[in-house]
Amino acid sequence: xxxxxxxxxxCEALEKNGLEPLSPAKTEAFWAFTLHLMRVNEHINLTAxxxxxxxxxxxxxxxxxxxxxxxxxxxxxxxxxxxxxPTIPLAIARPDxxxxxxxxxxxxxxxxxxxTNLLALPNVEAVSGRAEDAVIRKxxxxxxxxxxxxxxxxxxxxxxxxxxxxxxxxxxxxxxxxGAEEEQEAAHGIALLxxxxxxxxxxxxxxxxxxxxxxxxIEVKKEKKTPPEYPRAYAAILKKPL
Ligand code: SAH
Numbered sequence: 001x002x003x004x005x006x007x008x009x010x011c012e013a014l015e016k017n018g019l020e021p022l023s024p025a026k027t028e029a030f031w032a033f034t035l036h037l038m039r040v041n042e043h044i045n046l047t048a049x050x051x052x053x054x055x056x057x058x059x060x061x062x063x064x065x066x067x068x069x070x071x072x073x074x075x076x077x078x079x080x081x082x083x084x085x086p087t088i089p090l091a092i093a094r095p096d097x098x099x100x101x102x103x104x105x106x107x108x109x110x111x112x113x114x115x116t117n118l119l120a121l122p123n124v125e126a127v128s129g130r131a132e133d134a135v136i137r138k139x140x141x142x143x144x145x146x147x148x149x150x151x152x153x154x155x156x157x158x159x160x161x162x163x164x165x166x167x168x169x170x171x172x173x174x175x176x177x178x179g180a181e182e183e184q185e186a187a188h189g190i191a192l193l194x195x196x197x198x199x200x201x202x203x204x205x206x207x208x209x210x211x212x213x214x215x216x217x218i219e220v221k222k223e224k225k226t227p228p229e230y231p232r233a234y235a236a237i238l239k240k241p242l
Contacts (some may be wrong), residue, residue, distance in 0.1 A: 001052050006031050009053055009208065013061050016206040022093060029092045029119050030060060036115055037083065042108055046083040057207050062174075062215065063089035065203055066147060069172055069219055072096050074144040077135065077164050079131055080104070080151030084112050086174065090147075091116075091124045098123050100143070104130040131160040132231045140226075141166050149174035154182035155189050155241045162193040163230045165222040171195060172219055179216030189242025194224035 007027050014021055018080050022030070041047060049055050063086030070076065073096050073158060078087040081101040101124055103109050109128040116124045129136045146161040146169075154183055161171045175182060183197060190197060199219040203214040231237065 003031050006052065013022060013057050013208060016164060017061050017065065019061065019064055024078060026092050032119055033088055033115055036118055040111055044195050046108065046111060051126055053208050057205065059085050060083055060089045062205050064093055065175060065215060066172060066217060067094060069217060070097065070145055070217055077102060077146045079148040079161050081112065083108050084115060086147060086149055087124060088115065091121050095123060100125045100127055101126045102129060102131065102136065109227065112177055127217050129191040132234050140164055144169045145172060147172045154186035156178060158186050158193055159231045159237055159242055162195050162220065163226040170219055170221050172217055175216045177214045185216055190220055193240055194226045195222050220222040
C-alpha cells in the first residue's frame with residue numbers, strides 16, 4: 001500500500017465513525033507508525049491484526065473513539081498499552097495530552113519507545129512494569145485520566161486503574177459487547193476503590209465492509225481517595241477479585 005491509498009482509507013474510516021478528518025501531517029505520522037508496526041510485527045508478535053485497513057479501523061479509529069471523553073491537556077495513563085493502543089492514536093491526534101504508556105511486556109515497551117522516537121512524539125512516556133509493582137505504585141493518584149483497552153475484566157481492571165487516578169479525575173474502560181455485564185460485576189469494587197460510574201457510552205465501531213461491532217466506553221469518576229492497600233499483588237487480585 002502507498003501513502004495516498006492509506007490516506008483515503010483512513011479518511012473514509014474516520015468519516016464512517018463520525019470523527020473529524022486528520023491533518024496531512026498527522027495522517028503521515030499514522031502512516032510512519034503503520035510501516036514500523038508492520039515491519040516489526042513480522043518477527044515480534046505485537047498484533048494479530050496484520051491487514052492495514054483492519055489496523056486502521058480496529059486499532060486507530062477504535063482508539064480515537066475515546067478522544068471525546070478525554071479533557072484538554074489531561075495527564076493520561078494507558079494501562080496495558082501493548083504496542084500502543086490507544087496511546088499512539090491519541091498521542092498523534094491530541095498533542096495536548098501527556099500520555100504515560102505502561103505495559104508489563106518489555107518487548108512491547110521497547111517497540112513503543114522506538115516508535116515514539118521515530119515519530120518524534122514528545123508527549124509519550126513508555127514505561128515497562130506492572131501496575132502492582134512497588135516502583136510503579138509511586139505514581140498512585142498522579143493521573144487526570146487512566147484509560148485501558150483489552151487488558152482484563154472490569155472488576156480486575158478497576159483495581160489496577162482506579163488507584164492511579166487523582167481525586168476528581170476519571171477512569172475510562174474501553175470495552176466490547178460484554179461491557180454492561182462486566183460493569184455490573186464490578187460495581188462493588190468500583191465503590192470500594194472510591195469510584196462511581198457516571199456514564200456508559202454505547203458505540204458502534206463501523207468497519208469498511210459495512211459491518212459494525214459494539215463498543216462501550218465506561219466512564220468512572222474518582223470521587224474519593226482509594227484505600228492505600230490497592231492495587232494488591234496480582235495473585236491476590238485474581239484469587240479474590242473485588
Ligand atoms: N491495550 C492494547 C494491548 C492489550 S493486550 C490493545 O488494546 O491492543 C493486554 C496488555 O496488557 C498486554 O500487553 C499485557 O502485557 C498488559 N498487562 C496485563 N496486565 C498488566 C498489568 N498488571 N500491568 C501492566 N500491564 C499489564
